[in-house]
Amino acid sequence: MNPESPSHLRADELLAIRCQLGERDAFDALIARWHEPLWRYLRTLCDSDDTASDLAQDTWLRVLRGIAGLREPARLRPWLFGIARRVAMDRLRGNYARAMEGGEALEEMPAPEPDADLESDLATLQSDLDLLPIRERETLVLFYLRELGIDEIAALLAVPAGTVKSRLFRARQLLRDQFRGDLP
Amino acid sequence: MSKPNMSPQMKSLQDVRALAGAQLSLKARLGYVALLLAAAAMSTVILSLWITEPALPSRTQVAFGAMTLIGISWMGLALWALSTRRVLYARDRVIAGGMAVAFTSIFVVGAGAAVAIANNPAAYGALFTGAVMLAVALRVWAGARRRFAELSVRRAALAGA
Numbered sequence: 001m002n003p004e005s006p007s008h009l010r011a012d013e014l015l016a017i018r019c020q021l022g023e024r025d026a027f028d029a030l031i032a033r034w035h036e037p038l039w040r041y042l043r044t045l046c047d048s049d050d051t052a053s054d055l056a057q058d059t060w061l062r063v064l065r066g067i068a069g070l071r072e073p074a075r076l077r078p079w080l081f082g083i084a085r086r087v088a089m090d091r092l093r094g095n096y097a098r099a100m101e102g103g104e105a106l107e108e109m110p111a112p113e114p115d116a117d118l119e120s121d122l123a124t125l126q127s128d129l130d131l132l133p134i135r136e137r138e139t140l141v142l143f144y145l146r147e148l149g150i151d152e153i154a155a156l157l158a159v160p161a162g163t164v165k166s167r168l169f170r171a172r173q174l175l176r177d178q179f180r181g182d183l184p
Numbered sequence: 185m186s187k188p189n190m191s192p193q194m195k196s197l198q199d200v201r202a203l204a205g206a207q208l209s210l211k212a213r214l215g216y217v218a219l220l221l222a223a224a225a226m227s228t229v230i231l232s233l234w235i236t237e238p239a240l241p242s243r244t245q246v247a248f249g250a251m252t253l254i255g256i257s258w259m260g261l262a263l264w265a266l267s268t269r270r271v272l273y274a275r276d277r278v279i280a281g282g283m284a285v286a287f288t289s290i291f292v293v294g295a296g297a298a299v300a301i302a303n304n305p306a307a308y309g310a311l312f313t314g315a316v317m318l319a320v321a322l323r324v325w326a327g328a329r330r331r332f333a334e335l336s337v338r339r340a341a342l343a344g345a
Contacts, residue, residue: 014343017338050192053195057200061203065268068271068272
């Protein structure tokens with residue numbers, strides 16, 4: 001399944017244009033289609049389900065307020081993930097600044113909560129991903145789970161395509177090592 | 185109400201749907217359009233009276249100044265809300281443009297009647313400002329209808345493909 005195929009791009013564009021027109025049921029369809037992928041992406045960038053839900057609310061608020069001005073409706077997918085990423089980064093920056101103001105050392109900041117529910121494969125994958133460095137984790141998630149192309153990820157993360165490829169390579173290697181039990 | 189065994193994603197989806205329901209309320213958005221138009225009309229009338237009456241007592245001038253400031257503040261609030269908080273989509277912009285044209289037309293007719301009956305400078309000022317507002321409203325409405333038509337054409341093409 002190629003997310004950059006003409007039929008996918010057409011479907012995305014149609015949904016975005018219906019939202020720009022102000023069709024109420026198009027917003028329902030947009031949320032039904034994209035909420036879970038966005039939530040899962042945000043979950044890889046934060047340390048708890050509650051934070052991911054909170055970030056998802058902020059993301060959707062920005063989406064609802066910004067979609068009327070979306071210039072390229074066919075680029076809906078990278079636009080959505082770009083907003084989610086900015087929301088998550090704003091939060092991380094805010095947390096970091098608060099921690100510094102309060103004199104809290106980075107080592108004392110709460111560690112990611114251990115994933116207690118490892119019943120499903122998806123939950124197992126999530127906990128494995130949590131152990132990867134954030135840049136590699138994010139790139140891997142965008143490429144394999146969110147099905148964005150190399151160029152789209154490069155635009156989203158504001159890095160060259162070559163950097164995306166090298167991060168993907170490193171992420172795959174780390175994950176492979178992890179599966180073999182090489183990581184602590 | 186959320187079920188106790190609902191997954192975090194589903195709970196979050198429910199919250200987002202509630203958020204969208206509140207955000208997409210047409211009544212709330214058109215309320216800001218009505219506020220903008222009413223504040224613009226109020227400011228115009230007061231400003232016309234203030235500028236064209238030569239010998240107003242200083243207390244009246246202060247009162248007019250305060251009321252104009254209040255009107256402009258309401259306009260600022262409505263414009264801020266419509267550009268950042270309760271944005272208008274293409275269809276809403278057509279409705280809002282129509283509201284603006286209807287409202288400013290009524291204002292111009294009223295100011296025209298005041299000119300015919302009272303023939304004072306304040307009425308002329310209100311008529312002139314009303315005419316400018318009507319021209320702006322017509323331009324905004326035409327732009328909104330053009331944008332709506334463009335999007336509708338593209339929508340039909342994509343839906344038919």
